Amino acid sequence: MNETRYTGTWESVKQHTVPAWYEDCKFGIFIHWGIYSVPAFAPRTWELGEVDSDEQWFCNNPYAEWYYNSVNVGRGPTYEHHMNTYGREFRYEDFIPMWKAENWNPGEWAELFQKAGAQYVVLTTKHHDGFCLYPSEHTKFHAGRMGPCRDITGDLTEAVRGAGLKMGLYYSGLIDWQFANDPIFVEGENFSNACPTFEYADYSYKQMKELVDKYRPSVLWNDIGWPKQSEHAMPYLLAHYYNTVEDGVVNDRFNGLYHDFLTKEYQYGKADRTQKWEMCRGMGLSFGYNENEGDDQLISLPKLIRLLVATVADNGNLLLNIGPKADGTIPTEQVKRLLTLGRWLQVNGKGIYGTRCSKRLSEHRADGTQVYYTRKGRDLYFYIDGLKEGCNVVSLPGLHRTVTALNPALEVEQDVSENGLRLTVKNYRSDLYLLGFEAAGQE
Numbered sequence: 001m002n003e004t005r006y007t008g009t010w011e012s013v014k015q016h017t018v019p020a021w022y023e024d025c026k027f028g029i030f031i032h033w034g035i036y037s038v039p040a041f042a043p044r045t046w047e048l049g050e051v052d053s054d055e056q057w058f059c060n061n062p063y064a065e066w067y068y069n070s071v072n073v074g075r076g077p078t079y080e081h082h083m084n085t086y087g088r089e090f091r092y093e094d095f096i097p098m099w100k101a102e103n104w105n106p107g108e109w110a111e112l113f114q115k116a117g118a119q120y121v122v123l124t125t126k127h128h129d130g131f132c133l134y135p136s137e138h139t140k141f142h143a144g145r146m147g148p149c150r151d152i153t154g155d156l157t158e159a160v161r162g163a164g165l166k167m168g169l170y171y172s173g174l175i176d177w178q179f180a181n182d183p184i185f186v187e188g189e190n191f192s193n194a195c196p197t198f199e200y201a202d203y204s205y206k207q208m209k210e211l212v213d214k215y216r217p218s219v220l221w222n223d224i225g226w227p228k229q230s231e232h233a234m235p236y237l238l239a240h241y242y243n244t245v246e247d248g249v250v251n252d253r254f255n256g257l258y259h260d261f262l263t264k265e266y267q268y269g270k271a272d273r274t275q276k277w278e279m280c281r282g283m284g285l286s287f288g289y290n291e292n293e294g295d296d297q298l299i300s301l302p303k304l305i306r307l308l309v310a311t312v313a314d315n316g317n318l319l320l321n322i323g324p325k326a327d328g329t330i331p332t333e334q335v336k337r338l339l340t341l342g343r344w345l346q347v348n349g350k351g352i353y354g355t356r357c358s359k360r361l362s363e364h365r366a367d368g369t370q371v372y373y374t375r376k377g378r379d380l381y382f383y384i385d386g387l388k389e390g391c392n393v394v395s396l397p398g399l400h401r402t403v404t405a406l407n408p409a410l411e412v413e414q415d416v417s418e419n420g421l422r423l424t425v426k427n428y429r430s431d432l433y434l435l436g437f438e439a440a441g442q443e
């Protein structure tokens, strides 16, 4: 730890630059696991950003991790489900003893994330319900003494790092229903200042510092915002974080005052390829496990692989969420997607990991194919999507030398002329997903 490198001023903190590991890693796993994983219920309605975050959204919230508020609003599918399944007297806290994590093996999770090709992991340490997944010294409302009765955060951090991945921590900075639990019906003012007390500002600052000191996370993923009452102290927290974790990164949800990377959440948020950004989403419409989302309701494998490639080509990382069940197992439909992604990356990852943005923008072409570009030094990589089963001819006017298919199973003929490169892919199959190619020295 270098206590003096950063001081508690914005001028000092803003000298921090995005470390190479975060530029190189491209793909991480988000984990939303908590009390809400017991009821595991939400209606399947919209992606965030598809409709306004108003009463319609909050009374039909597709986020299963919002279960508490979805009941607290007093109407809508989740409220009805709770009344019919558990009854009016059953409180949210009554789910805690039902969250036993009896089948949880953090080492198996870490092994799965490694097989998926993920390079970092981000775990919810405290979501909006205020329940901490670590033995906090500032509250008794935590998993160290309730529910799973173990240091979920510490045990997973050890397993993830043991598998060679970076470990990041999520913290709900501005919503904590243990401090302020009026039902939220709209994203406006009462949403962004849900906990307007100095007591909460003091509590959240101490917990953030506690997380930094106990776990030294590589990513501090703050959510919703930061208490106005402690905004002046933010440079101190960030300076302490960077002095403790020199190659740490923080997102853009500290009241927009500072970031190492921008965040997109489904359709919410803006990606700007001139800056580092991160796309995060669940495999369905929810981050917490939702029993209403089976295999057919989750993102398809072609779309998932396209999302990763398109995000990386635009200077982003993909932080793909998993919602484990209360017993600690990961739903098979989610495991299937992680393992398929990992197998694809094993064959095609050379043009993903460690690359940077190419000056060539992604192309959505008239023939229905798409081409995504990345670069590594002077070498160009590109990925073709939208091919048909069997033989496909793809013209690439901007390329003037032969290229190498990343998948050795591909039967490819190439023809270079003044019109550029003509690729004939003779044996495309849809289970090959996007096809990767290396164009050495053709940045």
Ligand SMILES: CC(C)[C@@H]1NC[C@@H](O)[C@H](O)[C@@H]1O
Pocket (backbone or CB within 6 Å): 063, 065, 066, 223, 224, 265, 280, 287
């Ligand atoms: C992107 C992800 C961290 C989401 N952020 C907003 C929350 O309200 C939501 O439940 C989820 O945690």
